[in-house]
Amino acid sequence: MTLNRDLRLQIAQMVKKSGEGHIPSSYSIVDLIEHLYSQVLRVDAKNPTGAERDYFILSKGHGCGALYAVLHKFGFLSDQDIEDYSTSKGILGGHPDMTTVPGVEASTGSLGHGFPTAVGTALGLRIQGRSNRTFALLGDGECHEGTVWESANVAANLKLGNLCAVVDWNGSAAQLMPIDDLPQKWRAFGWEVHEIDGHCAEDIRIAFAKLSFERDGQPKAVVARTIKGKGVSFIEGHGRWHHRVPNEDEMSLIIKELAA
């Protein structure tokens, strides 16, 4: 059973209407982000920059359709914000902008930037003795970037136990670099690793429920096996749908599949 069909439909509608967006990259992470905002993150839509909030950074910024849909669901964004997606009237674009969008903690897009920023955020919170936690969601393709491993190395050595990386292991990286054992790589860098099915509600719930955040401890990596485009059969996988806008017929099929 596909989770979050309503969010998936909203993402497709935003892309169809505006002519911009990455549907498959959003579909592979939308279940994870929905769970974080509904069950894990201590955030308040009425006070998105509150001092006590947890920080969530979407490092793979091109998956922002999923983040926007979730932020809308939980009251950070208005119907009008979604309506104006990717237009000059709006605040939402093809990559997120933290200076304008409530709930967005980093202006990502260039891969390999958000996660290292999250390492800094986690360190800054610890220096100040604050109990907020930092979560960063990054893609497996993004893990090609050297800065991911620079900062993973730093975080483990600084014992940032208040930091959690969520890795969207949707197979993009292995298309080019088939040596792709991401759990092993994160373990080798000193992280506590949990490998899950990123589209299974029970797997996701258990993984995040058992994470224990300490001031000085191992940072955590939830490596989630996902499917790019999950939920719509002809979008799933790799290829032309990465940055494609559905036409009228395709949109009808998306609606039909998500309603089934």
Place this chain on the structure above:
Amino acid sequence: MKKLRQEFADTMLEVGPQDPRLVVMVGDISHGILQPFAAACPNRYYNIGICEPTIVNMAAGLNKTGLIPVIHTIAPFITERAYEQIKLDLGYQMLSTNIVSVGGAFDYAQLGCSHHCYTDVSLISHLKRGVVVLPGSPAEFNKLFKEVYANGMINYFRLPEHAHGIEFKPEDIRFGKGICVREGRDATIAVIGTQLKSALAAVNDLAKLGISAEVLYFHTIKPFDAELIRVSVMKTRRFLTVEELSAHDGLFNLCLRACLGIEHVNAGQIAITDFVHGYGNYDELCNRVGMCPDGIKRAILDLIG
């Protein structure tokens, strides 16, 4: 005169205990001289390692939580290698940090071109919220750092290996304001950093030839004291810039822009036009690109004709 790098460590030790927001991260340099700061300010000193892009990103993250980062390492690695992080994670995200470099231009002369850096000042100047300070003496760094470090901007301080040796009165060191070090009437020499020493030596030689040159010293490049150079050039109608920067974007451009509309002006530039290949000490590399008293004297004589 005290080394600029030591003054950096001393200033951190002065400011850190007074401001609990100040956090220093280094890229495995100056570790020894920063130990007094580390002891005085527990949990606020980190030798992160040799990973400059990550250090910039981490500074952005620290600043997001309300801290004021100071990051410190060798100029080409922090400004050129990590420029995308500076541009996006500090610039685009409207976050703030203080970048304190050593090894600008060819200060690490004997280590070769991999350790040279000519574009740092230009790169940071391109950022709307970029501030560029080039202190040439310990007193300049101490005063200017304290004045700007908490201003919410992207502050870049390039510390030269060799101080220029001139002791300015504290009241004469003002952020964003140049200093008229020597008055003259026939030509203006605009200079930054260590080259002030060479400019003053050249002025003495020129005086023996009956040529009176004015020397303007700029420790702040952005914001730039355009009025100072403009007023001087309206008097002399000639200026020469002497800058340990890329010739393609630096002090010369700033002076030209400041002098737009002034008629009959001759201008010259001594700067770095390409990699300075080969090895040698700092003075030898300066000589190779004409940054020496004799080079400045010849350039002024060319301007006067």
